[in-house]
């Protein structure tokens with residue numbers, strides 16, 4: 521079975537302009553590296569569709585969509601309540617965002633239908649976008665749209681989201697905060713030290729959804745061992761008990777130690793392990809149905825390597841990964857603190873999960 525990769529050159533329209541940390545050359549750079557390093561028999565590039573209005577409306581308000589569409593045709597006008605200043609609209613941005621949502625939906629459908637159980641949506645993981653506002657370089661929340669589409673259009677009953685982006689997925693978290701059909705596990709840098717400032721361990725969901733949001737904030741510097749501890753001790757047991765029908769993992773290369781916007785400590789090998797372990801979970805609980813969404817990353821040299829490490833992990837593809845930077849700055853892997861965080865999470869979740877009851 522080949523790996524399906526939903527990608528289009530037109531994604532280059534998702535660009536916030538010169539001087540902004542989020543530029544759109546990332547997509548082509550990743551695809552170029554993929555084509556250089558992976559045998560063409562191992563993957564298939566699938567042309568995504570544009571998300572329809574109906575699909576955007578699964579999560580977003582119609583007046584917000586109309587605003588983005590009108591403003592994206594011209595220049596951004598400041599002072600509008602819909603967007604934070606870090607997410608300035610550019611001509612063509614809204615259209616490209618719809619294509620990225622479409623790529624996520626395309627990948628999810630290919631996985632759900634079993635055509636390619638492991639599928640990748642390039643550019644996805646725009647997890648900061650909310651119902652009626654955009655922030656953190658995200659205008660449409662493709663993760664939330666795809667999960668709701670799986671439930672409403674494909675009949676999915678239990679979906680697990682694993683957010684491994686360095687930043688907490690506040691938009692996604694808010695969307696499913698009271699929904700027990702969606703288990704949201706979010707591993708990120710401590711929100712006291714990084715945008716968006718939410719995603720604390722105490723945020724575990726509300727109402728019927730209590731216990732179905734699992735925030736794992738890690739201290740700056742947390743590296744490969746710390747991530748392995750979280751994945752083995754929390755992700756595996758939770759996934760086994762929840763028994764999702766499909767897993768959506770989002771997050772690019774920004775937990776890497778050389779990322780310029782964050783302070784976590786993963787190596788390329790660590791990113792590959794994250795991919796591999798999430799892939800193992802998917803194989804164990806949902807027939808390998810896994811959608812990988814890669815969009816983030818703020819170190820140009822690391823980004824394509826990091827994305828490749830993540831998406832080749834579940835596929836079991838052998839790949840030599842040479843770090844572009846020396847791993848010398850963060851020798852403290854923060855494993856001891858991470859073990860405490862994991863232990864506290866189990867105690868907190870004990871009332872909702874049998875796997876943590878003893």
Ligand SMILES: [Zn+2]
Pocket residue numbers: 685686687774816817
């Ligand atoms: Zn991020």
